[in-house]
Amino acid sequence: MNIFNRLRAQPRWRIITAAGVVVALAAGGTAAALALASVPSEPAAVGPSSTPVVTPTPTPTPEPVALPSADATASFDGWSQDNEQDSSSSFTAEAGYPADGAIALRLGSTNPATNPTRRALSQVVAVSPSTTYSFTASVKGPPSSKAKPPIAVIMGADGQGRYDFASTTGAWSKQTWSYTTGAAETETPVSILTVGPVAGVTLDALSMTVEGANENLLANPSFEAFASDSPRITNDSLMLVSGADATLGVSWRVPGAAWTVTDATGAPVTSGTLDLQPGLAVVSLQDLNPGYYSIDIVNNDDGSDHLQTSLAILDPIANDASATDERFGVGVHLAPPHLNSGQVAGEIGFGTVRTDTVWRAIETTKGEYTFPPTEESMIQDYAAHGVGLLPLSVYVNKFYDNNKTPSTPEGLAAYAAFTSAVVAHYGSPAVEVYNEFNNPPMNKGACGPTAACYLPLLKATFERVKADHPETLIVGPSIARTDDAFLTELYQAGGLDYLDAVSWHPYDYGPGIGPEFLEASLQNQVAKIKEYNNGESKPIWITELGWSTAGYSEQEQADNLVRAQAIALANGVEKFFWYDLVNDETDITHHEGNFGLVRQVTEKVPTFAPKPSAVAQAVLIRQVAGKPYTTRDQQADTSVYSYAFGSGKDVTRVVWATTAKTLTYSADTDITVTDQFGATVTVKPVDGRITIEVDGHPRYLNGVVSDLQVVG
Structure with missing residues (x-):
C-alpha cells in the first residue's frame, strides 16, 4: 500500500487526503507531512513491538534566569502545520534564548484539553520495520514554572507512539524517549502538538536517531530554517510591562541593524545593534524605566531603510489590585481599524467600551434581530480581556418613519423594542439612548432635534427596557456639547424621571481653551440636576470627550486627557469615556480620524502602537484605581x-x-x-x-x- 492510500486508511484522529500531504526534500530523503484531525487524550493501546519506551531524563539546571526573547509567526522548512482550523494554537519561531543555534520553537494554545482537534507541526520520516529509534528534545517553560507542560510528540501512522513531556522549568532541560516501529512500518509521521492550554513553552534541538547511531533523521530539527513576514515588529502588544517581559521582536532578512530608543521629549536614552542573520532578533528593553518611548531600527546596509514604532513601558499591576477601573471607558467602532483591540483596551485599564449597536444592521427583517458575526466577535474580544460593554442604541431603520429618527408611535415602539433586544443579547448593565440627538447630522427625524422630541423616545425606551430588564441603567440624552438649553428643557419636562444617569459630550473647547473649562461647566450641571430632581443628584457620565492630534500635539492630547478626567471625577462625574481608542484614519491631518489613543496596525507594525495619551491613560488608571475622589x-x-x-x-x-x-x-x-x-x-x-x-x-x-x- 502506498503512503497516500495507507494514510487515508488511518483512524478518525488522523485524517489524511492527497491535498493534505506536503512533500519536501529533507535529510537525504522524502518527508511527507500529515494533517491531524484530532488527537486521543491518552496514548493508544498497541502491541509490544510499537510501544514507546518513555525515559524522561531532565538535565539538572541552575535556577532559571529571565532572559529576553521574542517570537514571530512562521512556517518551518521540512515541517507542515496541520489542522490549521485550530486557530487558538500556534507554533512560532523564538529568538533570544535557544538551546541550539539561534532559533527555537515556541508553542502556545488556548484550545481546551477536551477539544480533540489540535494544530500540529508534522513531518514523515522513512524508517525500518521493527527498529527502535531514540528521541531527544530540549524543553523549557516560563521562568517560574515547575509544571508538566501540556505538549506531546505523536509517532506512528496510527498514533501508536506518544510522548508527553515531563515537568520542566524556565531553564532548558533535555528529555529522552524511544519508539519501536511495527513489523511493516517503513514511514512514520512525527507530530508535535499541544494537548491543552499552554503559554511560554519552547522546544529545540529535537533529534530522532536509530538506537546506537548519530545521524538525525529529522529535517530542520532545531527550527533554524523558517519563513516569516519581514520586515516587521513581531510583538502582539507594545504596552510592555517593565522588567523581563520588556522586549521587542524584530523579523528582518538583513545581516544586521542598529537601533536607538528615544523618550517622550525625543532625547536618546539607549541604543544597540542586532544580528539579524537568523532572520529574527530581540531588542531588550528590560533596563528602561516606565515611560513612553519610540524606537528607530536602521538597516546597516541601507541607512534609508528604517523600522520604527512607539511603545510603552508600564509598571506591573500589583497582585492585589484590579487591572481595570470602571470609572474609565473608551469609545470604539466595530470596524476594521478596531479589530482585535480588546487586548490593548484591557492593558490600558479601561473598564468599559462604548460602541454603536446599529439598528438598521441588526433588524434587517422587520421584528427580527440578527447580530452581525464580525461585530459579535469584536465584542467577545473585549469581554475576553475583562472589558465590559456600554451599547449605544442608534439610529434609524428602513421599516419605520421613512428611515429617519423615529417619532411616530410605531417607530418609537420599534426603537424601544430594539434597544431592549440589545440589552437582552449582550446582558449589558446599561444602555445609552441614541447619540447626539440635538446634532442635525445625526437626527433628520420629522419631529426635529429638540428635547421635546427626544423625551418620547426616551420615555418609550425606558418603559420597555425596564419592563424587560428592571436592573438595566438607562443613560441619556447623550447630546453633542453641553447644550444647556436642551438639558434644561428636558429636565423641565420630567426627563430625569426616565434617566438613571445623565450623559453628554462636552466638546466645548476651542483654540487656547484647556480642559479646565470643565470645572465650572460640571458644577453648573450638577446644580441644575438637583434643581429639577427635588434636590437630589444623579450620576453624570461623560460618554464622549477627546482631543484630536490633527489639531493638538500628541503631548497636548496626553496632558488634556489626564486633566479632563481628574477634573471630571472631582466634579460629579461617575464615568468618563474617552473618544476614542484607535485612530480611525491613517492621514495624520484628518481631524475626525485622530482622536485615538493608539495608531492603526500596519504591515510593519501589526499591533497597536501607543500615542503618548495611551500611556498617560494607563498611568492615570494605575495611580487612582480603587481610590475615590x-x-x-x-x-x-x-x-x-x-x-x-x-x-x-x-x-x-x-x-x-x-x-x-x-x-x-x-x-x-x-x-x-x-x-x-x-x-x-x-x-x-x-x-x-x-x-x-x-x-x-x-x-x-x-x-x-x-x-x-x-x-x-
Missing part, C-alpha cells in the same frame, strides 16, 4: 490644581498648573512623585516640607501631604 487642596492661585484620591496613608494626588509654578506641601515622610508616563522619583522633606515644580504636564504625589502653598 476625596478633596481638592485649596489655595488662592486658581492656576494650580491638586486633587486627592484615596484616604489615610493610601492617597494619590493629581497635580498640575496651567502656568509653571513651584509648590510646597507639608510632609513627614518621603513622597513618591510620578510623571504622567510613569517615571518616579522620591522627594525627601526638608524642614517638614517637600518642594515640586509643576506645569501643564500632570504629576502624581503618593503619600500623606497637606498645606499646599504656591511659592513661585
Whole structure:
C-alpha cells in the first residue's frame, strides 16, 4: 500500500487526503507531512513491538534566569502545520534564548484539553520495520514554572507512539524517549502538538536517531530554517510591562541593524545593534524605566531603510489590585481599524467600551434581530480581556418613519423594542439612548432635534427596557456639547424621571481653551440636576470627550486627557469615556480620524502602537484605581490644581498648573512623585516640607501631604 492510500486508511484522529500531504526534500530523503484531525487524550493501546519506551531524563539546571526573547509567526522548512482550523494554537519561531543555534520553537494554545482537534507541526520520516529509534528534545517553560507542560510528540501512522513531556522549568532541560516501529512500518509521521492550554513553552534541538547511531533523521530539527513576514515588529502588544517581559521582536532578512530608543521629549536614552542573520532578533528593553518611548531600527546596509514604532513601558499591576477601573471607558467602532483591540483596551485599564449597536444592521427583517458575526466577535474580544460593554442604541431603520429618527408611535415602539433586544443579547448593565440627538447630522427625524422630541423616545425606551430588564441603567440624552438649553428643557419636562444617569459630550473647547473649562461647566450641571430632581443628584457620565492630534500635539492630547478626567471625577462625574481608542484614519491631518489613543496596525507594525495619551491613560488608571475622589487642596492661585484620591496613608494626588509654578506641601515622610508616563522619583522633606515644580504636564504625589502653598 502506498503512503497516500495507507494514510487515508488511518483512524478518525488522523485524517489524511492527497491535498493534505506536503512533500519536501529533507535529510537525504522524502518527508511527507500529515494533517491531524484530532488527537486521543491518552496514548493508544498497541502491541509490544510499537510501544514507546518513555525515559524522561531532565538535565539538572541552575535556577532559571529571565532572559529576553521574542517570537514571530512562521512556517518551518521540512515541517507542515496541520489542522490549521485550530486557530487558538500556534507554533512560532523564538529568538533570544535557544538551546541550539539561534532559533527555537515556541508553542502556545488556548484550545481546551477536551477539544480533540489540535494544530500540529508534522513531518514523515522513512524508517525500518521493527527498529527502535531514540528521541531527544530540549524543553523549557516560563521562568517560574515547575509544571508538566501540556505538549506531546505523536509517532506512528496510527498514533501508536506518544510522548508527553515531563515537568520542566524556565531553564532548558533535555528529555529522552524511544519508539519501536511495527513489523511493516517503513514511514512514520512525527507530530508535535499541544494537548491543552499552554503559554511560554519552547522546544529545540529535537533529534530522532536509530538506537546506537548519530545521524538525525529529522529535517530542520532545531527550527533554524523558517519563513516569516519581514520586515516587521513581531510583538502582539507594545504596552510592555517593565522588567523581563520588556522586549521587542524584530523579523528582518538583513545581516544586521542598529537601533536607538528615544523618550517622550525625543532625547536618546539607549541604543544597540542586532544580528539579524537568523532572520529574527530581540531588542531588550528590560533596563528602561516606565515611560513612553519610540524606537528607530536602521538597516546597516541601507541607512534609508528604517523600522520604527512607539511603545510603552508600564509598571506591573500589583497582585492585589484590579487591572481595570470602571470609572474609565473608551469609545470604539466595530470596524476594521478596531479589530482585535480588546487586548490593548484591557492593558490600558479601561473598564468599559462604548460602541454603536446599529439598528438598521441588526433588524434587517422587520421584528427580527440578527447580530452581525464580525461585530459579535469584536465584542467577545473585549469581554475576553475583562472589558465590559456600554451599547449605544442608534439610529434609524428602513421599516419605520421613512428611515429617519423615529417619532411616530410605531417607530418609537420599534426603537424601544430594539434597544431592549440589545440589552437582552449582550446582558449589558446599561444602555445609552441614541447619540447626539440635538446634532442635525445625526437626527433628520420629522419631529426635529429638540428635547421635546427626544423625551418620547426616551420615555418609550425606558418603559420597555425596564419592563424587560428592571436592573438595566438607562443613560441619556447623550447630546453633542453641553447644550444647556436642551438639558434644561428636558429636565423641565420630567426627563430625569426616565434617566438613571445623565450623559453628554462636552466638546466645548476651542483654540487656547484647556480642559479646565470643565470645572465650572460640571458644577453648573450638577446644580441644575438637583434643581429639577427635588434636590437630589444623579450620576453624570461623560460618554464622549477627546482631543484630536490633527489639531493638538500628541503631548497636548496626553496632558488634556489626564486633566479632563481628574477634573471630571472631582466634579460629579461617575464615568468618563474617552473618544476614542484607535485612530480611525491613517492621514495624520484628518481631524475626525485622530482622536485615538493608539495608531492603526500596519504591515510593519501589526499591533497597536501607543500615542503618548495611551500611556498617560494607563498611568492615570494605575495611580487612582480603587481610590475615590476625596478633596481638592485649596489655595488662592486658581492656576494650580491638586486633587486627592484615596484616604489615610493610601492617597494619590493629581497635580498640575496651567502656568509653571513651584509648590510646597507639608510632609513627614518621603513622597513618591510620578510623571504622567510613569517615571518616579522620591522627594525627601526638608524642614517638614517637600518642594515640586509643576506645569501643564500632570504629576502624581503618593503619600500623606497637606498645606499646599504656591511659592513661585
